[in-house]
Amino acid sequence: MPHDCSTPTAQAGVYPFDARGVAKRFRHAAIFGALEALHPGETMRFCNDHDPLPxxxxxxxxxxxxxxxxxxxxxxxxxxxxxxAVGEETPQ
Incomplete structure (x- = not known):
């Protein structure tokens, strides 16, 4: 069954982030901010329109x-x- 990021499911410790709705010039800053907000053991479920290798x-x-x-x-x-997020603390 395919996943639809526009209708996120609530799972404990999993936070959806749909980059497709963020203006391209703000995307990386928004993504870094979201990652830095995670606590160890939490997950950001990231959706995008392309494979973000860079x-x-x-x-x-x-x-x-x-x-x-x-x-x-x-x-x-x-x-x-x-x-x-793994480890004890995320460097910022």
Missing amino acids: LLAQIQHRYGPYFRATYISRAVGQVIIDFL
């Missing part, structure tokens, strides 16, 4: 091992990635 590289460079990215879907127009 963003993933920036997240790895900026935060190192503090986030684990897992693809839920790589469907065209609906890429879904879970970012799990």
